[in-house]
Amino acid sequence: MAKMRTRDLILEVALVLLNERGESIVTSVDLAHEMNISPGNLYYHFKGKEEVVEELYAQFHATTLIALQEIASQARGDTKETLAGLSVISDILQQFKFISQDLLGLHERYNSLRDSIQKLLFLLSQTITGLVGLVMDRAKVTDSSNAAKLLAGNLLYTLIHFGSYNDLLGIESQDATIEEHLYLHFLPFIDD
Template identity: 30%
Template sequence: MTTRERILETAIELFNDQGTKAVTTNHIAAAMGISPGNLYYHFRNKESIIRAIFEQMHEVGTREYLAINAERGPGTAESMFETFVMIQRFNWRYRFFKRELTALVMSDPQLGELFLASHRTNLAMVDAALERSIHQGFLKPMEEEVRRLLAEQVWLVTLFWLNYLEVGGEQVTDASLIRGTDHLQLILEPYLSDAARMAVQENNKRGPTRH
């Protein structure tokens, strides 16, 4: 692992434990056992570290999403529900960003631009997945406007499920993360084809996302 990668990993750990306001670049350098000057060689300030972490988040999330689609098939029930659980576990790894999302993107215009681009990309991925599901007969045909609204509903639950658990004082566990898939199924249920309902029932029996 390079020094730059170690800085990011250490920052993620400290931010998760203490929040970004309580952690300075000196704290990060001290935790790593390097000089502040060494850290500044790689990052100008704490804001640049947070931006680099977010870029890592986007790259990792996209790579894992594509891997699930390659294994489970794009637009299938298995890929949809497994993606949901993957994102929740992903969000837990970067939980400081989830907790401070609004404050972080509002206080740093550059980070705000990065987040907006990532948000639009992810929402487009959800919409594309729904469109594939319609073509494959997993979902019933629907108007484009309805599909886009459905994509927003799915993305809202996916994006903020972890926040809901924490704000509600609920312990974040595999069971509570996976429970979000039940909400996802309720959102999609009115749009499922008969064949899809059978596939979802089989998926629930096998529990592929419950490992």
């Protein structure tokens, strides 16, 4: 088995640390200390924490785009398939928890990420609106365009803020999973 490159290891450890503590708390020195390397070794691979965050955001962005393309290409208006697709997005948001739980903060602190964050949120919103529209069409809901957009907004809000809500309440073992919350949005469209 090939040994992991130091740069990749830094990103892996940084993702864990940033998810645990949050981007605004973690410093470059914290990253170096967590890896048992000198800050100079970290700076050899990245100019600072900002570059690490930008690289992790690029991974998040790419992973999300691939998932959205796959989900949209397979969309047929089936409620269960739509929920499965939204669960994939939820998993990505959880994998990059430090991003999803501080989108506004990252948007404010990282000029280099602003356009990308806005474009990704717009694409998430558009894709989810399309998925909901297909579900509503299949359920023969009339005049559903505005309802689809509103429901998609609620779904996106749930996807992004679910983890933060539980963290703020100090809920370790959740009474309800994200999947159950998403499912509730689709109750009117479930026919079996």
